[in-house]
Amino acid sequence: MPRDSQQSPVASRQSHVSSYRVHRLKRWFATWDLRPGTLPLLILALILFTYWAFVTFAPKPLPKPDATWTQILETGALRVGIDPSFPPFESDDGKGNLKGLDIALIDEMLRAWSLANDTPIHAEYVYTGYDGLYDALKSGQFDAIVSALPYDPKKTEDAAFSHSYFDGGPLIVVRASDTTTKTFYDLQGKPIGIELGSTGDAFARRWERRLKFNLREYDTPTNALRALQSAQVDAVFTDIIAFNEFTANPSGVKTVGAPLVNEWMVIAVRKDTYTLLGQINGVIDAMKLDGRMEQLWKQFTVNSRQ
Numbered sequence: 366m367p368r369d370s371q372q373s374p375v376a377s378r379q380s381h382v383s384s385y386r387v388h389r390l391k392r393w394f395a396t397w398d399l400r401p402g403t404l405p406l407l408i409l410a411l412i413l414f415t416y417w418a419f420v421t422f423a424p425k426p427l428p429k430p431d432a433t434w435t436q437i438l439e440t441g442a443l444r445v446g447i448d449p450s451f452p453p454f455e456s457d458d459g460k461g462n463l464k465g466l467d468i469a470l471i472d473e474m475l476r477a478w479s480l481a482n483d484t485p486i487h488a489e490y491v492y493t494g495y496d497g498l499y500d501a502l503k504s505g506q507f508d509a510i511v512s513a514l515p516y517d518p519k520k521t522e523d524a525a526f527s528h529s530y531f532d533g534g535p536l537i538v539v540r541a542s543d544t545t546t547k548t549f550y551d552l553q554g555k556p557i558g559i560e561l562g563s564t565g566d567a568f569a570r571r572w573e574r575r576l577k578f579n580l581r582e583y584d585t586p587t588n589a590l591r592a593l594q595s596a597q598v599d600a601v602f603t604d605i606i607a608f609n610e611f612t613a614n615p616s617g618v619k620t621v622g623a624p625l626v627n628e629w630m631v632i633a634v635r636k637d638t639y640t641l642l643g644q645i646n647g648v649i650d651a652m653k654l655d656g657r658m659e660q661l662w663k664q665f666t667v668n669s670r671q
Contacts, residue, residue, distance in 0.1 A: 433508050434640035438484055444507035445471060445488050448495040453609055453665040454513035454630075463490060466665035467511045470530060473657065474648045499523060502635060509641065510633040520633070527632040527645045530658060534624030535565035538601040538608055540593060541617050546600060548622055549576070556581055558589035558598040565602030568625045587611060593618055604628075605666050 437443050447467070449457040455465040471488050479486045491507045498510045503523055515533065516526055539546045546552060549572065556579040559566040569580055581598050583589040586607035593601045594617060601618075608620060632649075634642050652658040 431638050431640040433635070433638040434644065437478075437486060437508065437641070438482055441484055441486050442489045443471075443475065443486060443509065445490050446493050446498050446501055446507040446510045447490050447512045448493060448498065449490075450495075451513050451606070453606070455511075457492075466531070466661055467513060469661050469665070470649075470652075471511055473652060473661075474645065477648050477651070478644060499633070502633060505635075508634065508638065509645070513630055514633055516629045516631045523636070524633040525636045525638070525642050527634070527642060528649045529629035529631050530649050530652075531630040531662065532624050532627055533604055533606070533630050534626040534628040535563065535568060535602045535604050536608065536620045536624055537622055538590065538593060538603060538618050538620050539599065540596070541619050543599075543619075543621075546621055549602075549625060552600050553577060555579060555599040556597070558583055558592050558601040560584070560586045560589055560603060560607075563603065564626055564628065565604070569602055590616070590618060609666060 447455055447463075449455045449463055449465075451465075453465055454467045455463060457463055475486050475488060478484075489507075491501070493501050493506070495512065498512060498514070499520060501507060502510055510524075513531075513533070516529065520526075537546065537549060537552075553576045557569055558581050559569050561582050561584065563586070566582075569578055572578060573580060581589075581592065583592065586601070586603040587610070589598070589601045589603060590607070590611045592598045602625060605620075608618075612618065632645055634645070649658070652661075
């Protein structure tokens with residue numbers, strides 16, 4: 366056979382590769398089984414996929430502000446439901462002047478909102494008995510409850526809650542000379558004063574058997590703290606409010622450690638006021654980050670934790 370009629374090795378290899386690729390394409394098309402009517406289905410699938418991708422990944426439009434937030438900006442007033450009988454969170458001096466941690470927190474919110482919206486916003490306080498706060502909020506008598514309000518999961522059907530801004534749970538209170546008590550484990554076998562029915566009482570009874578607490582019951586936290594002063598007990602489980610009142614005068618007692626049980630204090634709004642809730646949370650979170658919240662705690666509660 367003449368030399369020029371023979372296929373070179375390179376050409377032969379290329380021919381095999383081409384044949385292999387054609388074979389692969391045929392197999393790929395075969396898997397799609399493009400029979401009559403199949404192409405429209407592929408187009409439909411592509412359209413549906415494109416729509417899903419757009420809905421999933423496209424930027425979402427900003428939600429419309431809720432009606433309550435719009436009204437606050439228009440009138441320049443935040444209506445606040447409050448029971449001004451719970452120092453150091455809120456109290457009235459008898460002349461209509463309010464003071465306390467909650468009042469200072471509201472002032473910080475109003476300042477931030479006024480600057481952000483170029484609209485002066487002030488608070489209009491609506492005095493309401495503590496037991497009637499939720500009903501008054503629901504009926505629209507005010508926009509938010511700011512009144513040392515503990516988070517209550519049973520109320521989530523009627524109200525929306527802000528991020529927490531204070532932990533009002535019971536603390537360990539000991540004599541100022543006590544240098545050994547750091548946690549409740551250090552009180553094993555010791556006499557502990559509790560107010561009947563309090564959160565501190567419930568906590569102590571959960572650990573009573575295991576740590577052999579010698580519990581002494583009192584009608585009020587003040588009586589329990591007096592027993593601590595006179596060395597009738599070695600510790601008292603009570604909240605920062607009772608401790609604050611007792612230590613208004615020299616008392617010789619101090620708190621140690623973190624709260625034994627978390628009792629988060631929050632702000633409540635109606636569930637449809639999502640913009641207002643977001644604005645409240647924004648200020649609370651910013652104050653936690655930059656240290657202003659801790660400054661409020663130190664200003665209105667006794668800074669004696671060790």
